[in-house]
Structure formats: structure tokens, C-alpha cells
Amino acid sequence: MGPLDDVRILDFSHIAAGPYGTLQLAYFGAEVIKVESRQRPDGWRIRDSASHIEASRPFADHNKNKLGLTLNMKHPLAHTIVDRLLQVCDAVIDNFSVGVMDRLGMGHEQLRTHYPKLVVVSVPGLGSTGPHRHWVTWGPSIMPLSGLTYLWNQEDGPEPVGSQTSYPDYVVGAHVGALVLAAIISRDVTGEGCWIDLSQAEMSATLLAPYYMSVLHGDDDPNPMGNHHSAYAPHGCYPCLGSDRWCVITVTSDAQWIALCRLMERDDWLTDQNLRTFSGRRDHQGALDQQIAAWTLTQDPKIVMEQCQKVGIPAGVVATGEDLTHDPQLEVRKFLIDTQHPYLPGLVMPGCPVDLMDTPAQYTHHAPLLGEHNPDIICGLLGYTRDEYEVFDVAGVFN
């Protein structure tokens, strides 16, 4: 039960972007029916680190609270089942390559015609229209395409460093949650469903929106700035005591600069007129960075962070998975949850990042095992008899 328990989603999406979107809805009680096939389960069930098809951590994380249905879409009876499901669903989502849903007989035009109240969501890499709609893209290729990788570099770096993150998967996912709800609310107003076509590359470029606006209006392409900033200095990431431990310190005002000088006991900086203003500090930021690093190098990053925050300087440790797991702030939010997953005993995972005070997110069920809810959905929701279920099963519809 939850605030969205009158919302039902048919979810053909896999890996991260789509599933992270429907996860947001599932946290608040939406019934998300995740469709896989036994021949081609969600790619994240079979990641190299998983010992068993039911024991994948990424899958368990991104599919919490969802129902699992297996369907062999090559079987004609599977299409009958999907048709029955679409009649009782509010939205359907996929993140297949463009054309896959068409081949399954579920292209957006067909869906919009047959189910006029349905919200249809597609999240292909480059969008469903345009000359490159069929080009192959994965999350890691979308970052370079959209300009993100080029700018994600140190000022003097030999090559773009980018990130181990699968941008734009999570940014897309967060938007999918909002878009599905906006479209359902819109449908309730107008009586009409719609087709949402989100380009992951355009979403990725949106992360650079201010720079894009500047370039669109005639400024030169910006250069990578590493951890430096166009309006603040010093502004960087400094090595601390320990193996690969770091703390960021960002001075955003002259008052914070004075606070940093006092904290570091640098009276010489306090009296240096050249360092009074941002532009003066920017001109000397290489030297400042070196000396701040010498100061941080002998200290625990959390001590550096706490000292800075205490005097009003925005600073923070470069948090690892371990730091996040023990973060006192996330603990207060009860952000971590024990998933009670049968194949991953004791596994702790992140929960919902937003708190709605009256109708909080709830964790009700671990990510579905392959086909775990086939009988519930086929007989319970769609009203097929047990005998009919057996016929489907023997015919291989659930493979």
C-alpha cells in the first residue's frame, strides 16, 4: 500500500536507466510488472560478479518492490497476455534499441492507437527519431557524445578522464519517474495518454546546460577545469592521510578565505593583498593548491572536513562506498535498508532518496526472482484459470 497504489506499470526496461525510473514509482506503491524472458533475462542478472542468476546485487538494488513476470515474446500467446496487461496498465516503458518494440508488435504508434489512455515511455540512447536513431549506443558512449567526457578532465590532463559512472542512466531514471507521473496526471486531465521519447544523449547534455547556453550564444568552447571553478578559489580536491583519501575544499567568498587562513594559521596569506580577492587567488591557485595539499596530507580527511565546516567553509570527504555505508547523515535518514533477499543474505542497499513526510517510501519486497509472480499476475490480476495457466506453461509461454 502506498500513495501510488492505483498506478500500474508494464516494465520492459533493463539494466539501469529504465529500472531506476520505475524503482522510484515502486517505492511509493506503484505496481511495477517487470517483464523478462528466460532466454534473455535482464542483463544485470548476469553481471560477472554475480555467482547465480538470482544473486546479482545491481539487479537486487534496481528492482526492489517489483513483480517478476517471464514471457517468451516469440510465442503468440505471450502477445495475448501482453494485450490483457496493457488494458489494465497506466504506462509501459522500455529502453530497448529503437525498433525492438516495433518488431514485438508494440511500437509506440500501435500502442497509442490500441490503448489511447496508455502512457508510452521510450528512453533510447539517441532518441526514437532522427537520422541516427538506429545507431548503437551504451551509457558509456553517451557521455563522450554529449560533451560530458571532453570537459571531465584536469586542466592540463593528457586525455579526458571521465568517470566510472554510467551517466546518464541514473539522471534519466530520476526523470522517468517524474515523467510517468506527470503523464498520468495529464491523462487524468485530458483523457488522453501520450508517447514520451527521451533521448539519453540530450539528457546527458542537459547536465552541461549553462555551458551549452554560453556556446549557443557565441562564446568559445569551454576548456576542462578539473576541480577548479570559474568564480571561486581555492577550489580543489586535496590528498589526506591514508591510502587514496581525499577532501574537497571550496572557498566561495572572501570571508571564507579569511576563515581558511586562520584555520591553517597562515597569517602571511591574511595580510597578502594579492590574495584578498577571488581574481588574485585564482592567479595563484597552483601555489595555493600545493600548500593546502601539504596541510591536508598529514590529516584524516574527515578531520579536515569537520574543521572547515566548523568555520563555515564548504568542504567534504571524497566518500567511498565504505564512507557512505557508515555516513551519520544518511543513517539519520534511515537511508540504508536490509533487503532480506533470499540469495543475498544480509545485503544492505540504498533506499529512496526522497522523504515524503505523510506517505513515506516503503520497502515491501526484494527484487523478483525470475518469473516469481507469474501465477499472481496471470491468474490473480488477469483472471486466467489454473488450467489455462498450465496450458501457457506447457506451451512455453513463460520461457
Added chain:
Amino acid sequence: MAGLTIGTLRVLEIAHPNVMYCGRLLAEFGAEVVLVEPPAGDVSRHEMPIIHHGPLHGQSASAAYFHVGKHSITLDLRQADGQSLFRQLAQHADVILDGTIPGQLVAWQLDYGTLQSDNPGLIQAAVTPFGQSGPRSEWLATELVNFAMGGLMAVSGSAAGPPTGAPGPHGAIIGGAHAAFAILTALRVKQRTGHGQFIDVSIQACFAAQENLISAYTGEGRSTPRLGSQHRVATPGRVYACQDGWVHFFVSPAQQGAWDRLMEWMGNPPAFAGTEWADARYRRRHAEEIDAAVSKWTGNFTKQVLYKEAQRRKIPCAPVNTLNEYLQDEQVRARGFVAKTVGNPLLEYDYLTSPWMVDGNRRSLAPLPESGEYNEHLYHETLGLSVADLDRLRALAVI
């Protein structure tokens, strides 16, 4: 239909970087979003980068993107008269967006309890770096601090170099998207119960929910490493230098055919003829040999030649585009990602539209509003203040 229509929804956005994107998203969904600025104009209007050419000369590129589609009123919330006026406005609003440090609205007597007592249906969303409660809720943060404390920075940058922050306002965008989702969830509840509620979004939690950062540690006791642009498992799976910059190849274990097709394109180098190279894990262990051969070969071509030919051969490849290069991309142009603002003949400019389309269309939005252009409408028509009242408030610099 030119976009989604979530019904008549008035949003008061207390100007702050943490909520500027959430406000824009709600405008994309059809809400009436009113930016509440100090009488001298919000600081976002001076945020870097500043545009140097054309109709937006001297304006902030950031404001020109984030504030499209919004209205603006001026109001000094530090003055008692301003606070009183805001309380009246909140009676005529559906949603309040707030990014200020926890405690600030209490000090202004604009906390949720106060505002909701006069308007039970009011929804209020606070987007802050660390959330509303906990030992660090009042700590200061910048985009770099958010990125570090949320765990994404530790996995960004080269293994040998420092963790590297992402370019662009990622925290505002990911926090804003999650907040918009939460607001729409609360709106669904309000449609049933008539009651609004308070929403607490932690940017740190929005980041920490991503990328399996926590479950890699809780599941395997390790933190995800930093590897520059090199993907965890894909080889080739990084940036490679070419004649005019870099390209990115992503040959994941899931796509054996892509490796075969790349080798064929490279003329089947004898060094990789052995059957062991067909094994993705073997390739990952011998990435240095593969990378040396691939970059020697990519050095003969330009980005565009490699991108187009790789796509013809169905090999996931993308150019490491600069921003100008991405804007000139055929796909971006064909899909109309850049459009002109509408509704104000005196100020019309190119901007990035939403990265999604609804039934093949994107919503057209009005340009960045002039400070206070909506004062007359809200104060006079909605609240019924007289011309004399308005003159008095102007004289006191309340509006």
C-alpha cells in the same frame, strides 16, 4: 498537444540554485512557476558563465537556461512585511520550492507548519545538500562538495590522479528531478485526501543511491575504483586518441560480435588472432596490448570518420565531442534539441529544450523573465493589493 498538462498548479520557487532545475521541470510539465527574487534580483542572474554576445549579452547563461518558462516576482523575505506578504501568497499556491539551509524558513516564520495551517493542500519541497535533519544538515556545500559527499567523485578521474568533479550543476539537476517526482507523488495524494505534505530531498542521498556504490561495499567489502575513462569490464572500453581529438569505443562482454567486427575493420591483426582473445575477461586482463594497437590505428582517422564507419559496422563508438561539435551533430539538429523561446517578442533566444518529446513535440517556453514582471499580477490581481499598497511596499524596498 505541445506537452504535458498537469492542471492548474501554482508553484512559488524561493530563488535558490538547489531548486532552479526543479522549477524548470515543473514549468515543462505545464505548471505556473513563479520565481520569488529579492528586490535587487536573484544572484543566479550573475552566475557564471556570463553570455557576451547577442540578445542575452551580459546575462547569466545559467539563469537563461534554468529560468525559462517561469514568471518572476520580487519580494524581500528578510523583512517582516515581505514575510507577511509571502504567507498571503502561499495561501494561493499549490507548491513551495525551497533550497535554503534548514532553519532559514523557520527564522522567517515561513516554515511548513505555519504556511500549511492557512492552506491545508499546500505541498512544500526542500532540496538541500544533506536533508532537513541530522548532524550535518546545516553544513555548507557546493556542487563539488555534493559530488564528493555523494560518492560519485571517488569513482571519477584517473587512477593515478586526483578524484575529479563533474562539469555542470549535477546536484541541482539530480536533486531537482527527484524533487519533481516527489511533488507529483504528493499531488496524487492531495487529489485523494485534500492534504499536502512536506518533502525532504537530500542531494547527497540522490547521489548515494546511484551506481551500486553502497552495495559494492556492503556486498563485497570493496569500494569501486577510479579508472579514468576505462570501463570496469569492457575492452576496448575507453577513449583513444585520433587525428583531431579522441573517440570512445565500448566493446562490452555482452557484444562478442562487436569485437569480431572491430578486428575485421582493423584488418584482422595477427596479434589478436588466437581464440583466447574472443574471451572478454582475457581481453580485459590484456587491455594494455589491445589499447596500444587500437590507439595506433585510431591515430590514422578523424573522430567523425571513426564514428560513422563504426556505426555502419554496428560497433559502439562515439566521438569525444566538444560542445560545439555536439551542437552540430546531425541527430541533435534533426531532433530540434535547440529551439527559440516564445511569448516575448522583445526577447527571443536559442535555448536547450527538454531532452524528451511528448507525441513528437517539445514544449515551447518563454524567455528568462524580467525581475518582478509578475508583481502586478500576483500582488494586485491575486492578493487584491491596491496601487497605493504596492507603491508603499516599493518605497520600503519590500518588492
